[in-house]
Amino acid sequence: MIVSLHVATGAAAGALAGSRLGAVGLGLLLHAAGDRMPHDDVASRPFEIASGAASLLLLAAARGPLDPAVLGGIAASVPDVEHVLPLPRPDGRKLFPSHRVRGWHRGGGVPAWAQLVAAGAILGALTAPGREAQSGRVGK
Numbered sequence: 001m002i003v004s005l006h007v008a009t010g011a012a013a014g015a016l017a018g019s020r021l022g023a024v025g026l027g028l029l030l031h032a033a034g035d036r037m038p039h040d041d042v043a044s045r046p047f048e049i050a051s052g053a054a055s056l057l058l059l060a061a062a063r064g065p066l067d068p069a070v071l072g073g074i075a076a077s078v079p080d081v082e083h084v085l086p087l088p089r090p091d092g093r094k095l096f097p098s099h100r101v102r103g104w105h106r107g108g109g110v111p112a113w114a115q116l117v118a119a120g121a122i123l124g125a126l127t128a129p130g131r132e133a134q135s136g137r138v139g140k
Ligand SMILES: [Zn+2]
Pocket: 031, 035, 079, 080, 098, 099
């Protein structure tokens, strides 16, 4: 699954969880679930890194860096860091469970553009001005 959608789904779950610990746990679970969903990926690693980082920065700017949505977004995207950094590979396989199990990651299914549209819609809802007034929350 593309990185920006990992960030967006983790951020949405974090916002719903309402606690930082819950946000991190849900984010990690959602990463595994997102990898399981049949999907296409974006072939450009620089695009993946830049769009993921931009998504996290946008969330942090709009909601504050320690908001559960931000932590959920980080937790849901950080497992893919091992695709980029030379981390240990016990038994020749990657570390995160959904990367270790053969056949977990499946191609086809949801195209990359649809994932990008979904990520943009979710991030837009999570960072929209006035979202707190709409949800009825007063203050922080
Ligand atoms: Zn992954």
